[in-house]
Amino acid sequence: MDARRSRDLFYQAVFESGLTIVSEGYYEFSPHGFTCFLLLAESHASLHAWPEHGYCAIDLFTCNLDLDIQPLINRLQVMFGAADISVRKIEREAEVREPCLI
Numbered sequence: 001m002d003a004r005r006s007r008d009l010f011y012q013a014v015f016e017s018g019l020t021i022v023s024e025g026y027y028e029f030s031p032h033g034f035t036c037f038l039l040l041a042e043s044h045a046s047l048h049a050w051p052e053h054g055y056c057a058i059d060l061f062t063c064n065l066d067l068d069i070q071p072l073i074n075r076l077q078v079m080f081g082a083a084d085i086s087v088r089k090i091e092r093e094a095e096v097r098e099p100c101l102i
Contacts, residue, residue: 003028003034003049003051006034006036006047006049006056006080007026007034007036007047009076009079009080010036010038010045010047010058010076011024011036011038012079013072013075013076013079014038014040014045014060014072016075017067017071017072017075018067019040019041019042019045019062019064019067020040020041020042021038021039021040022039022040022041023038023039024036024037024038024039025037025038025039032050032051032052033048033049033050033051033052034048034049034051035047035048035049040062042062042063042064042067043060043061043062043063044060044061045058045059045060045061046058046059056080058076060072069089073085073087
């Protein structure tokens, strides 16, 4: 798993899913591994990779409740050539009673 190529594929998949990328962070660990973080207008996405183990973890947090995430999951699986994936969806809804300024 080439770190730069993986970062580009991750960026492309998130962008093509219709999410709005605002900023990007990237860090390569020594001797192996890397993290890519995408700040989204809708929240954020991250990829943490351990190439020496052939493993990566991708997290996506979004406030877009209408987003169908399955096409993005499928695209990432194909792009990364993943033979096995595990998906866990956690719904976090908070009722906002009145707006506040922070």
